Amino acid sequence: MAKTAQxxxxxxxKNRNLSSVVKRSIPGWLIILPSLALFVFIVWRPIAIxxxxxxxxxxxxxxxxxxxxxxxxDVLTDTNFIQTLQNTLQYVLWSMIIGxxxxxxxxxxxxxxxxxxxxxxxxxxxxxxxxAIATSLIWKMVYMDGPGGLLNxxxxxxxxxxxxxxxxxxIAILLIIISTTWNGFGGTLILYLGxxxxxxxxxxxxxxxxxxxxxxxxxxxxxxxxxxxxxxxAIRQIIGIFNITxxxxxxxxxxxxxxxxxxxxxxxxxxFKYGQYEKSLALGVIVFCILAILTYVYFKLDKxxxx
Amino acid sequence: xxxxxxxxxxxxFSDKTDGLLNYSELKTPKxxxxxxxxxxxxxxxxxxxxxxxxxxxxxxxKEVDEMYAVPPTLLPQTxxxxxxxxxxxxxxxxxxxxxxxxxxxxxWACDIIIxxxxxxxxxxxxxxxxxxxxxxxxxxxxxxxxxxVPLYMSFVDVPLLHINLTGSYVPIWLMAxxxxxxxxxxxxxxxxxxxxxxxxxxxxGCTNLGIFSQIIIPLSKPIIMVVTIFxxxxxxxxxxxxxxxxxxxxxxxxxxxxxxxSSGSSNLMDNEYMLxxxxxxxxxxxxxxxxxxxxxxxxxxxxxxx
Numbered sequence: 169m170a171k172t173a174q175x176x177x178x179x180x181x182k183n184r185n186l187s188s189v190v191k192r193s194i195p196g197w198l199i200i201l202p203s204l205a206l207f208v209f210i211v212w213r214p215i216a217i218x219x220x221x222x223x224x225x226x227x228x229x230x231x232x233x234x235x236x237x238x239x240x241x242d243v244l245t246d247t248n249f250i251q252t253l254q255n256t257l258q259y260v261l262w263s264m265i266i267g268x269x270x271x272x273x274x275x276x277x278x279x280x281x282x283x284x285x286x287x288x289x290x291x292x293x294x295x296x297x298x299x300a301i302a303t304s305l306i307w308k309m310v311y312m313d314g315p316g317g318l319l320n321x322x323x324x325x326x327x328x329x330x331x332x333x334x335x336x337x338x339i340a341i342l343l344i345i346i347s348t349t350w351n352g353f354g355g356t357l358i359l360y361l362g363x364x365x366x367x368x369x370x371x372x373x374x375x376x377x378x379x380x381x382x383x384x385x386x387x388x389x390x391x392x393x394x395x396x397x398x399x400x401x402a403i404r405q406i407i408g409i410f411n412i413t414x415x416x417x418x419x420x421x422x423x424x425x426x427x428x429x430x431x432x433x434x435x436x437x438x439x440f441k442y443g444q445y446e447k448s449l450a451l452g453v454i455v456f457c458i459l460a461i462l463t464y465v466y467f468k469l470d471k472x473x474x475x
Numbered sequence: 476x477x478x479x480x481x482x483x484x485x486x487x488f489s490d491k492t493d494g495l496l497n498y499s500e501l502k503t504p505k506x507x508x509x510x511x512x513x514x515x516x517x518x519x520x521x522x523x524x525x526x527x528x529x530x531x532x533x534x535x536x537k538e539v540d541e542m543y544a545v546p547p548t549l550l551p552q553t554x555x556x557x558x559x560x561x562x563x564x565x566x567x568x569x570x571x572x573x574x575x576x577x578x579x580x581x582x583w584a585c586d587i588i589i590x591x592x593x594x595x596x597x598x599x600x601x602x603x604x605x606x607x608x609x610x611x612x613x614x615x616x617x618x619x620x621x622x623x624v625p626l627y628m629s630f631v632d633v634p635l636l637h638i639n640l641t642g643s644y645v646p647i648w649l650m651a652x653x654x655x656x657x658x659x660x661x662x663x664x665x666x667x668x669x670x671x672x673x674x675x676x677x678x679x680g681c682t683n684l685g686i687f688s689q690i691i692i693p694l695s696k697p698i699i700m701v702v703t704i705f706x707x708x709x710x711x712x713x714x715x716x717x718x719x720x721x722x723x724x725x726x727x728x729x730x731x732x733x734x735x736x737s738s739g740s741s742n743l744m745d746n747e748y749m750l751x752x753x754x755x756x757x758x759x760x761x762x763x764x765x766x767x768x769x770x771x772x773x774x775x776x777x778x779x780x781x
Contacts, residue, residue, distance in 0.1 A: 189603050190603070192602070192603075193602030193603040193604070194602075195600060195602075195683070196596045196600035196601065196602030196605075197602050197604075199592050199593075199595070199596050199600070200592065200593050200596040200597070200602075200608065202589050202592075202652070203589050203590065203592065203593035203652070203653065203658070204593075204608070204611075206589065206649055206652050206653035207611065207612065207615050207653050207655075209629065209634070209649070209653075210626065210629075210649060210650055210653045211615045211618060211653065212611075212615070213625075213629065213634070214622040214625035214626040214628075214629055215618065215622050215625070217622075217625040217628070217629075218622040218624065218625040221625070229628045229631065229632070270520075274516075274517065274520055276495070277513040277514075277516060277517050278517060279494050279495070280494045280495055280496055280510065280513060281513070281514065281517065282488055283514060284514075287521070288517050288518075288520075288521055289771060290767055291521035291524050291525055292520060292521055292524050293763075293767070293770070293771060294524055294525065294528070294760070294763065295524050295528075297708050297759040297760065297762070297763040297770075298528065298712075298756050298759065299711060299712020299713075299714065299730055299755070299756075299759070300712055300714065301712060301714035301730045301733060301734055302712065302730070302733060302752060302755055302756055305733060305734070305737050305752060306527050306528070306531055306752060306756075307527065308737070309531065309534075309749065309752075310527050310530070314543065315543055315544070315545045315547065316542050316543040316745070318526070318527065318530050321547040324545070324546060324547060350523070350524070350527070354524070358771055372494075372495060372497075373497075376497075382495060382496070382506075382509060385495050386495065390495070413715065414714055414715055418734055418737070418738075421738075435623055436623065439623055439624045439627070440719070445624055448623065448624045449624055449625070452622050452623060452624065452625075456618075456622065459618070460618070463614065463618065467613065467614075
């Protein structure tokens with residue numbers, strides 16, 4: 169008898185707690201509601217719809233019939249799919265080789281500078297304010313074939329004949345990555361520079377006393393301090409480049425003969441050039457899965473780094 | 476006068492207080508060489524950063540046959556500034572500028588109000604379910620804009636309302652209002668406001684609304700400033716969705732117009748097109764020139780957690 173009364177009382181208390189929590193939370197929920205609604209509308213609902221519709225055949229934007237994995241099969245067996253996937257990996261690879269070390273190396277050097285440090289900071293960040301689309305179009309001009317392009321002009325002064333750039337299918341991807349690196353590395357550089365200031369100066373001093381040279385200090389003091397951040401930036405960059413669409417669209421249109429086609433651009437072409445929405449949806453889901461895994465790794469790392 | 480020259484020469488190795496190399500090491504020739512090699516490296520990098528932009532600016536003033544001349548000329552033979560006005564008139568740049576400004580103002584308002592309030596809720600109000608909300612928003616950060624067609628479908632036929640938003644600015648504004656990165660930026664900033672301020676105001680009988688308008692907003696000026704600058708720069712260059720939503724309409728912003736003129740047939744000569752590109756970059760460079768300290772500081776502020 170006493171037990172049930174106690175339980176009743178406990179339940180009452182819990183309810184009161186619950187209702188007070190709800191009451192306290194209502195203003196917060198109301199204020200964050202617009203933001204939440206937008207996230208559902210712009211991020212989460214499209215992802216859910218994309219996954220669902222990718223199993224259907226469509227008429228216009230309306231699903232007509234469940235077709236199972238047919239759309240995925242169509243995408244994966246497309247003659248260009250393997251090449252496009254390879255290209256995309258090539259984009260990622262080049263950006264890891266060029267775009268990833270450059271801001272770090274520059275940040276390390278800039279951190280040592282006594283002369284013109286402010287000038288370097290400002291000039292390396294300048295390309296970041298140039299819009300991505302303008303960057304692509306400007307660099308398209310830089311790479312212009314014939315004597316009118318900047319690169320060929322510079323080569324002229326070294327006595328080299330004009331060369332083919334973006335129309336050379338072996339280097340088109342590399343050239344696109346150089347332009348995106350130009351556009352973006354200043355932002356990462358500033359972040360690294362901030363983190364480098366956080367290295368404990370006494371550790372450098374200690375390493376110096378132990379006889380560590382310049383590179384010894386980098387390997388044993390600086391890199392361990394920066395390792396977490398470097399990893400995060402690497403993954404962030406992989407995710408960003410994996411999705412590359414705008415730059416090849418503006419610079420090469422995927423050419424020459426599909427040599428700079430990326431998965432993102434294929435997706436765009438399926439949807440807005442060929443009107444094959446089913447294929448676009450299926451490809452979107454495939455890319456989404458790959459990136460979701462990478463994102464998961466990113467947050468796991470982020471947590472560990474921040475701890 | 477002597478004081479002035481002294482100040483001008485205040486960059487000396489003895490000023491160096493931190494970093495990999497210290498002052499005494501820099502006195503040895505080996506490290507001096509290393510230092511100046513690094514300096515040269517940075518100098519080349521900074522040159523590469525400037526060169527394409529300068530080249531576009533200069534080339535726009537060349538005549539077409541001069542642009543392609545062998546040997547190339549370094550500077551144009553004549554500076555025909557009248558051509559700038561001619562290009563502006565030819566492409567009706569004012570109209571596109573107006574479109575870009577409408578886009579920027581709308582995106583800015585959505586960005587500050589919606590993301591700012593969300594950041595405030597996550598940082599200060601912390602309603603039940605905050606942890607869940609944060610996870611949701613963090614994940615959105617890297618996944619947003621990933622599903623092209625479904626999002627396009629949602630704009631063609633908005634769920635519940637069943638209206639078509641293509642050809643209007645609204646989709647781009649709404650996308651600016653769901654910027655997870657800025658929510659984090661705001662949240663981190665609000666986290667840094669000392670709780671004592673708010674406690675003190677509460678003891679003085681301030682209401683929640685009063686605290687927000689009289690304490691939070693004035694203290695938030697730096698973050699609002701930073702987000703404003705990033706929002707302007709970001710929206711000015713925003714290309715992909717404006718292209719899908721507004722391409723080939725009367726509402727095209729400058730970024731989309733630039734791409735259309737480069738890919739399709741246009742009646743612009745190459746040098747005129749270069750002038751146009753230069754004109755599209757200049758406003759951002761001016762903003763950068765004015766606010767560079769704040770922009771670079773703002774990046775530091777966002778830190779790693781962004």
